[in-house]
Amino acid sequence: MSERLSGRVTEDPSALVRELVLDPQFRYEAEHLLPWYLAIEKALVAEYLRMELIGEREARTLGRLLDGVTPEGVEEKRSQSLSDIALAIERGVTERLTEPVPVWHADRSRNDLQACAQLMSAKRRLQETAGELHRLADAARRLAGRTADVLMPGYTHFQSAQIISAGHYFAALGDRLLRRSRRMLQTYDLIDACPLGAGAMSGQELPWDRDRLAGLLGFDRAEPLALNAVASREWAAEVTAELGLLGGTLSRFCTDLLMWAGSEHGFLDLPDALSGISAAMPQKKNFPILERIRGKTAHLAAFHVDVTLGQRNTPYSNLVEVSKEAGTHVAAAFDTCRDVLRLLTVVLEGLVLREDRLLEACEQEYFGGFTLANRLTLCHGVPWRTAQVVAGGYVLAGVRAGRAPKDAAPDVLVALAAEHGHTVEDAAGLLADAFDVRRALPRMRSAGSAAPDEVRAALAVQKREGKELAAAWERRAAIVRQALDDTDHALGAGADTK
Structure with missing residues (x-):
């Protein structure tokens, strides 16, 4: 390691771990998450300032330097930062400080940051x-x-219905x-x-105002329990x-x-x-x-x-x-x-x-079968299940005869109804109405139906x-935008760099 980042681990990651794990993750985060890491860092700086652990001048300096962080900049620090984007941001800002800010990153974890x-x-x-x-x-x-x-067939069970x-x-x-x-x-x-x-996982030792942090980043609230967070x-x-x-x-x-x-x-x-x-x-x-x-x-x-x-x-x-x-x-x-x-x-x-x-x-199918059964029941007193049998029999006879739905066969309907003890008056008019495709939609009266109105x-x-x-x-979206702008203003940063 050119500069130690931990006293517990004294060697850089292996080339294989970098190639297959760390570097791809780093570049993904640099492309997709860098703006959010920087917004979080600025919110944390605002909290250091509130807790009076740093002064306004230090807060402005850190805010300005964070605004200057770019994907290219963190990439330059990748190899020196264990291929970790949070450490690369920290290193990039720290190296550009003219005076150290010792408390920056005190009482911090990468877990909640990520x-x-x-x-x-x-x-x-x-x-x-x-x-x-x-x-x-x-x-x-x-x-x-x-x-x-525009009329079209509707389908149920892969059949025109x-x-x-x-x-x-x-x-x-x-x-x-x-x-x-x-x-x-x-x-x-x-x-x-x-x-x-x-x-x-268990919280932090400094009195961070988690509700304020949530507001600075445009969240509705703080996650109540640290472990869940x-x-x-x-x-x-x-x-x-x-x-x-x-x-x-x-x-x-x-x-x-x-x-x-x-x-x-x-x-x-x-x-x-x-x-x-x-x-x-x-x-x-x-x-x-x-x-x-x-x-x-x-x-x-x-x-x-x-x-x-x-x-x-x-x-x-x-x-x-x-x-x-x-x-x-x-x-x-x-x-x-x-x-x-x-x-x-x-x-x-x-x-x-x-x-x-x-x-x-629409004209090729016997779509009026449902209407025919309804009319037999409502207008001619045929019990519903019997009406279904009569209407289905009429359709079956038409299919077997190769007859188009619009070509009415009133005698067939009369004969089928008679088999079940019923008389159908004006069978021709009933069939013409039932199988007129242009009347199909206007007759729908229930809310949410296919009727054009x-x-x-x-x-x-x-x-x-x-x-x-x-x-x-x-x-x-506006809440988040306004919160991030407010965080910039709180640090006195961003106005000259955005």
Whole structure:
């Protein structure tokens, strides 16, 4: 060691440990966590000043030097600092002091420092994810608004079931996205507790004001128990769980889009810029972007499992295994989720529905069977289960005869009803009404149905809720921004260097 950092260990880490463990971790933290480490260091300087362990001039000097720390600067100190970013920051600032500040870093641990930096980064990434999530929700809402009257088949059990509208479908997507935003906001508020001041695990000996530290860093509160602050790291599992749930939902919508874009359905198209080709089959236009999106959603679930497995069966204390290895892919989880949201937003913005194919598919199926059974019961007094048998028999007869749903066969309906002891008057009018695809949506009267007015009402609610959620996320982001600015002002630093 060129300069001793510990009296207990007297040799530098081995070249292999540096190459495979320490240096990759160092560079990851320099890229993703350095701003948060520096913000934490400044908050701690403000506390040294409050406790009158340093003076205002020393506080300003330390603040100014911390503002001058760069990724390149800490990289220069990596080899001299055991490949530890906290030690590299400390060394870089200490070497630039014209006069020593002996108390700086007294009564300190890297455990709560690292936990705090990781959590601050996660909060920022959640805010960014929410922004992308709302952009996708807006795209889904706009698409739903344009297509509230576009008829399409709805499917259950992989079979065509009822007529819905494309707007009804995409409104469902928008609603689920807002649900995920609400869940993420709840998660954000749940984890918004500052670990700083916990020390290694049992607290610290100086009278640190942990509530003040939390406020200086934009947290809602301090983590109440020191052990939980450094041992838990549950936030990583909770955050990646939310990303995994989002991925699971989006994969289901992508599965529909992939199926509907296929040549068997041909319900939708994408611009050439979002499409692919077959090198062997010139007639094909592929949509690999949808496959990519769905494939990436699998990674989101895997990242959550990775965090969970990395934490399980470990002692409840601060561990590198939990704090670093188990969180290896948290940043990748956020990156992947960002990519999924951005790609799917572009898809929805460019998606073109082939309304002729959608209408043709609606006209080919006996979607009016449900309506026919309802009318037999409500208008002709046929018991519901019997009405189901009669309506099903009519559909079966039409399928066997190769008859299109719009080609009514009133005599068949009359005969089927008569078999069960019932008389159907104006069978032709009943069938014409039941199997008129353009009457399918207007007859839906329940709240939240596929009726165009209900879809538009739901979209209006989504628009309002989306704005409220976006504002809630912005309030939380503003708290952090203001807190960090206040910390800079408290030290008299930052004004000339930012």
